[in-house]
Amino acid sequence: MATVEELKLRVRELENELIKCKQKQCAMEDAHSSELHRPKIDKMSSEVVDSNPYSRLMALKRMGIVDDYEVGKTTHSFGSGDDLPVLTPILSVFAPSQLLLFDYDKVELANMNRLFFQPHQAGLSKVEAAEHTLRNINPDVSFETHNYNITTMANFTHFMERISHGGLEEGTPVDLVLSCVDNFEARMAINTACNELGQIWMESGVSENAVSGHIQLIIPGETACFACAPPLVVAANIDEKTLKREGVCAASLPTTMGVVAGILVQNVLKYLLKFGTVSYYLGYNAMQDFFPTMAMKANPQCNDSFCRRQQEEYKKKEAERPKVEVVEEEEEAVVHEDNEWGIELVSEVTDAELQAASGTVPDLPEGITVAYTIPAECEPSGETVQETEQSLEDLMAQMRKL
Amino acid sequence: MATVEELKLRVRELENELIKCKQKQCAMEDAHSSELHRPKIDKMSSEVVDSNPYSRLMALKRMGIVDDYEVGKTTHSFGSGDDLPVLTPILSVFAPSQLLLFDYDKVELANMNRLFFQPHQAGLSKVEAAEHTLRNINPDVSFETHNYNITTMANFTHFMERISHGGLEEGTPVDLVLSCVDNFEARMAINTACNELGQIWMESGVSENAVSGHIQLIIPGETACFACAPPLVVAANIDEKTLKREGVCAASLPTTMGVVAGILVQNVLKYLLKFGTVSYYLGYNAMQDFFPTMAMKANPQCNDSFCRRQQEEYKKKEAERPKVEVVEEEEEAVVHEDNEWGIELVSEVTDAELQAASGTVPDLPEGITVAYTIPAECEPSGETVQETEQSLEDLMAQMRKL
Numbered sequence: 143m144a145t146v147e148e149l150k151l152r153v154r155e156l157e158n159e160l161i162k163c164k165q166k167q168c169a170m171e172d173a174h175s176s177e178l179h180r181p182k183i184d185k186m187s188s189e190v191v192d193s194n195p196y197s198r199l200m201a202l203k204r205m206g207i208v209d210d211y212e213v214g215k216t217t218h219s220f221g222s223g224d225d226l227p228v229l230t231p232i233l234s235v236f237a238p239s240q241l242l243l244f245d246y247d248k249v250e251l252a253n254m255n256r257l258f259f260q261p262h263q264a265g266l267s268k269v270e271a272a273e274h275t276l277r278n279i280n281p282d283v284s285f286e287t288h289n290y291n292i293t294t295m296a297n298f299t300h301f302m303e304r305i306s307h308g309g310l311e312e313g314t315p316v317d318l319v320l321s322c323v324d325n326f327e328a329r330m331a332i333n334t335a336c337n338e339l340g341q342i343w344m345e346s347g348v349s350e351n352a353v354s355g356h357i358q359l360i361i362p363g364e365t366a367c368f369a370c371a372p373p374l375v376v377a378a379n380i381d382e383k384t385l386k387r388e389g390v391c392a393a394s395l396p397t398t399m400g401v402v403a404g405i406l407v408q409n410v411l412k413y414l415l416k417f418g419t420v421s422y423y424l425g426y427n428a429m430q431d432f433f434p435t436m437a438m439k440a441n442p443q444c445n446d447s448f449c450r451r452q453q454e455e456y457k458k459k460e461a462e463r464p465k466v467e468v469v470e471e472e473e474e475a476v477v478h479e480d481n482e483w484g485i486e487l488v489s490e491v492t493d494a495e496l497q498a499a500s501g502t503v504p505d506l507p508e509g510i511t512v513a514y515t516i517p518a519e520c521e522p523s524g525e526t527v528q529e530t531e532q533s534l535e536d537l538m539a540q541m542r543k544l
Numbered sequence: 545m546a547t548v549e550e551l552k553l554r555v556r557e558l559e560n561e562l563i564k565c566k567q568k569q570c571a572m573e574d575a576h577s578s579e580l581h582r583p584k585i586d587k588m589s590s591e592v593v594d595s596n597p598y599s600r601l602m603a604l605k606r607m608g609i610v611d612d613y614e615v616g617k618t619t620h621s622f623g624s625g626d627d628l629p630v631l632t633p634i635l636s637v638f639a640p641s642q643l644l645l646f647d648y649d650k651v652e653l654a655n656m657n658r659l660f661f662q663p664h665q666a667g668l669s670k671v672e673a674a675e676h677t678l679r680n681i682n683p684d685v686s687f688e689t690h691n692y693n694i695t696t697m698a699n700f701t702h703f704m705e706r707i708s709h710g711g712l713e714e715g716t717p718v719d720l721v722l723s724c725v726d727n728f729e730a731r732m733a734i735n736t737a738c739n740e741l742g743q744i745w746m747e748s749g750v751s752e753n754a755v756s757g758h759i760q761l762i763i764p765g766e767t768a769c770f771a772c773a774p775p776l777v778v779a780a781n782i783d784e785k786t787l788k789r790e791g792v793c794a795a796s797l798p799t800t801m802g803v804v805a806g807i808l809v810q811n812v813l814k815y816l817l818k819f820g821t822v823s824y825y826l827g828y829n830a831m832q833d834f835f836p837t838m839a840m841k842a843n844p845q846c847n848d849s850f851c852r853r854q855q856e857e858y859k860k861k862e863a864e865r866p867k868v869e870v871v872e873e874e875e876e877a878v879v880h881e882d883n884e885w886g887i888e889l890v891s892e893v894t895d896a897e898l899q900a901a902s903g904t905v906p907d908l909p910e911g912i913t914v915a916y917t918i919p920a921e922c923e924p925s926g927e928t929v930q931e932t933e934q935s936l937e938d939l940m941a942q943m944r945k946l
Contacts, residue, residue: 149551156558163565353820397810404803408830411799418755418831428810429820433835 240284240310241276243269244301246291293331302335318410319343322403333368336360337448340455344413346406349375352395353428355402357409357421363452365422366438369445376425376434377511398428425510434507642686642712643678645671646703648693695733704737720812721745724805735770738762739850742857746815748808751777754797755830757804759811759823765854767824768840771847778827778836779913800830827912836909 144152245268263271269287276283286308292301306315319341321332329345336343340362348355354376360367405424412418422437440453546554647670665673671689678685688710694703708717721743723734731747738745742764750757756778762769807826814820824839842855 144548144552146546146548146551149548149555150546152555153551153558156555156562160558160562160565163562395810395813397806397813401803401806401810404799404806405833408797408799408803409833411797412830419833421833424833428814431807431811431821431823431826431835431837433833435833 239282240286240308242286242288242304242308242316243272244288244290244292244304245269245272246289293327298331298335301331302339305335305341306339315339315341317414320406320410321345322406324348329368329373333360334446334448337362337367337369337446337452340452344406344410346402347373348398348402352398354426355398355428356423356425357402357406358423359409359413359420362449363440363454363456366440367444367446367449369449370441371438374423374425374506374510376427376432377509395428398426401426401428427509432509434509436507436510641684642688642710644688644690644706644710644718645674646690646692646694646706647671647674648691695729700733700737703733704741707737707743708741717741717743719816722808722812723747724808726750731770731775735762736848736850739764739769739771739848739854742854746808746812748804749775750800750804754800756828757800757830758825758827759804759808760825761811761815761822764851765842765856765858768842769846769848769851771851772843773840776825776827776908776912778829778834779911797830800828803828803830829911834911836911838909838912 247268249263249266249268249271263274266274267287267289269289273285273287277285286304288297288300288304290297290300292298304316305319307313309316319332319336321329321343323329323332324347329347332343332345335341342359342361345358345360345368346356356374356376358374359365405421405426409420409424413420421435423435425432425434427433440449440456442450442453444450444453649670651665651668651670651673665676668676669689669691671691675687675689679687688706690699690702690706692699692702694700706718707721709715711718721734721738723731723745725731725734726749734745734747737743744761744763747760747762747770748758758776758778760776761767807823807828811822811826815822823837825837827834827836829835842851842858844852844855846852846855
């Protein structure tokens with residue numbers, strides 16, 4: 143039987159071992175948490191030192207490319223959809239800002255190929271996983287995440303409410319909506335919401351064969367919305383038949399995603415920081431490294447009544463604008479030339495050629511085609527539809543027939 | 545004083561607490577390690593299920609875009625330089641393969657803006673940090689890292705040895721060399737090594753103002769090497785004076801890096817998996833979303849004797865090739881048209897215009913300019929330099945004068 147002395151020794155041994163174990167636990171916790179976070183930056187510094195995560199960007203201001211870098215500070219943008227990873231470079235560029243993320247999907251192992259999601263996040267909602275990863279990259283950004291499908295009625299209403307009131311100062315709208323979704327219904331929902339709210343947005347997409355993609359800037363009332371004209375795609379010179387086999391899952395190339403995401407976010411930056419020329423439509427054909435650009439004005443016969451209303455308001459504003467300002471802004475503004483589709487080419491086609499364009503398929507630059515043509519029964523119904531009565535459901539039902 | 549019973553009770557308490565502490569420690573270790581790794585994949589599956597990380601890529605084969613996806617399995621490529629992150633999408637695309645990474649730099653907080661390096665890696669060598677991050681993304685890739693500057697003589701010799709013998713089967717050369725460096729000397733070192741070894745490589749770069757970039761495919765003897773012609777840059781319509789202020793650090797836009805890296809890796813994929821057209825030169829002007837392409841053949845008066853020797857060998861091979869094959873391959877081959885710089889434009893300039901090109905500055909497509917012209921004393925010395933006597937040092941000394 144153990145003596146008191148022996149037991150006392152054992153107690154001391156155990157106490158020491160327990161202290162060591164707890165110390166190790168603390169160290170592990172510390173290591174883990176320091177591994178996951180850099181400290182927040184209280185004040186953006188323009189100091190050119192390697193410890194300043196914003197130093198390389200402040201250089202843009204010093205070089206005269208960006209006039210006012212600080213604008214980034216108050217910028218909040220908004221992302222929706224499958225390709226949240228495209229948002230990450232924005233975060234690394236901007237200072238304190240706010241992101242609203244909307245997505246209904248969960249992380250799968252097949253999503254690991256884009257560096258963004260991590261294996262241990264499998265099963266989490268994409269917005270949760272995205273917030274977690276993004277927060278580690280840039281703790282200076284705040285997040286609001288919504289794990290739902292924006293195309294159902296209740297969610298759509300909430301989605302509209304958050305776009306129009308979810309700005310950095312609660313009650314103000316967001317600065318920009320980014321669409322990175324992979325299906326028609328979600329795009330139409332974003333289009334409908336943005337037309338109603340007059341919210342500027344950027345659309346992006348990659349083709350099913352993963353070798354072409356595009357980005358598009360939509361300014362309600364000014365440039366063509368998603369319902370103004372059939373969606374455009376960049377032809378990749380591949381036999382279409384090989385693409386439409388039943389039961390074949392869409393391909394996905396992280397490289398194509400990367401290029402499209404890169405040009406999307408670059409254009410977001412140019413738009414928000416006011417440098418360079420923001421592309422209205424920029425296509426990408428990965429097979430030939432071909433990048434066609436074009437601009438499309440809004441279609442006066444657009445199916446979406448809110449789009450038509452925005453066009454009226456835009457015309458009024460343009461008419462009211464003092465002449466001097468108009469001249470000054472002309473360089474940056476979309477050039478308007480009428481043809482049946484309201485589609486206007488930037489440089490590849492002459493005005494005369496453009497005027498001559500006719501038929502249901504617009505005259506497009508080489509390499510761009512429409513995804514489909516709108517059948518006769520869906521032709522714009524003009525003034526016969528009352529502006530206030532065309533609901534999202536009506537619109538979607540019409541478009542679904544396509 | 546404590547009784548035996550009291551001491552025994554205390555021992556039991558401590559033992560229980562210690563067990564709990566150790567259990568927690570194990571759980572933490574498990575959580576941490578599962579957080580960092582997905583299991584290796586023994587056999588590439590073409591099954592279209594979300595748990596297959598390669599499913600989206602195998603779809604490329606089913607769609608007829610890629611003939612033989614399995615080629616990825618035996619592919620090993622090689623990266624060098626500051627922008628290792630560009631390699632990550634390759635890893636996610638390829639099955640078991642091997643990467644050799646060469647870089648002398650350490651991770652700094654300013655490098656965090658590209659999602660790739662993580663805050664806790666600050667201070668680690670970039671190759672170590674890269675290997676760690678990449679291994680977590682794709683455990684099916686093996687790595688060989690070298691933390692040194694390739695431009696010193698001893699390292700250069702080792703670098704050459706590893707390019708020519710570091711293939712997946714030891715003793716065979718690597719499949720492709722990728723240059724993602726940010727300085728002239730490192731590019732010249734890679735150029736010299738690849739010319740001597742006849743190693744195909746791809747060069748990439750981003751301008752100091754961070755708003756333009758390019759990629760270039762160099763096939764020794766066939767297309768222009770880095771010494772054949774002055775480096776080309778994509779003009780960004782920015783006052784050059786603002787870019788050359790003393791002491792101003794180069795800007796860096798993760799978006800520009802992302803686009804250039806995306807088109808680089810996309811072209812690596814096209815090259816290795818044999819689909820689409822690989823661009824010989826593809827520029828990117830972020831200000832205007834302008835992407836000029838061109839092809840340049842090797843310059844018979846190139847300063848690099850190994851380049852000239854590769855040109856001789858290429859001519860011999862072309863001459864020996866049966867006529868039938870030549871016809872078949874003509875579509876994909878570089879078109880050769882002589883002008884002073886051996887620079888040949890793909891589509892924007894006619895043959896006649898090309899022939900008429902003269903002077904030290906080649907006739908280039910709109911938007912592309914040379915970074916500098918080569919001064920008279922550095923003009924190619926033709927046959928007066930003995931082929932075997934021009935060492936790396938000579939070459940570098942010559943180029944440094946520029």
